[in-house]
Amino acid sequence: MEPDFEATQPLPRVQTHWAAKHAPALAVLAMAVVALAAAVMTTRQDTADPDSRIAAAPPQQQVVHAPPLNSMGAGPACRACGMVESVTAVDGAKGFQMRIRMDDGTLRTVEQRGAMPAGTRVMVDGASVKLMPGPG
Numbered sequence: 001m002e003p004d005f006e007a008t009q010p011l012p013r014v015q016t017h018w019a020a021k022h023a024p025a026l027a028v029l030a031m032a033v034v035a036l037a038a039a040v041m042t043t044r045q046d047t048a049d050p051d052s053r054i055a056a057a058p059p060q061q062q063v064v065h066a067p068p069l070n071s072m073g074a075g076p077a078c079r080a081c082g083m084v085e086s087v088t089a090v091d092g093a094k095g096f097q098m099r100i101r102m103d104d105g106t107l108r109t110v111e112q113r114g115a116m117p118a119g120t121r122v123m124v125d126g127a128s129v130k131l132m133p134g135p136g
Contacts, residue, residue: 078103080124081132087115098129 082102090097096115100108100122110129116122121132 078123082108082122082124084116084118084120084122084129086118100124100129 079102082100085099085101085107087099088097089095090111095111095113097109097111098115100110102108102124108124110124110127112128116129116131122129123132124130
C-alpha cells in the first residue's frame with residue numbers, strides 16, 4: 001500500500017505570539033517583584049533607627065506600691081465584695097462557674113445560672129453573686 005501524501009507532509013509552522021511564548025517567565029518575574037515589594041514594606045518599619053525609638057519612649061518612672069489596707073490594721077472595706085476573675089460554662093451552658101477574687105485577697109468559686117463578665121465588681125451573697133451597686 002502506498003503512503004498517503006497528506007500524512008507524509010510536515011505540518012505547517014504556526015506563528016506563536018510573543019506573550020504566549022514568554023508567559024511563564026513573566027509570571028515568575030511578576031511574583032518576584034511582588035515578593036520583593038512585600039519584603040521591603042514589612043522590614044522598612046523594623047529597620048528604623050533604633051536610637052529614635054529609644055528617644056521617643058517616655059522616661060521610666062518609679063512605681064510606688066501602697067501596702068494592702070489590712071496590713072496597716074484596717075479590715076477590708078466590704079467582706080462580701082470582690083471582682084470576677086474568670087467565668088466558665090458548666091452543665092452544657094445552663095450554668096456558670098465564676099472565680100471571684102475577694103477584697104481581702106481570698107478566692108471564692110460560685111456557680112449560678114447567670115454570669116457576670118470578668119472584671120465586674122460583685123457582691124457575694126451566700127451562694128449567689130450580685131452586681132455591686134455603682135456610685136450615684
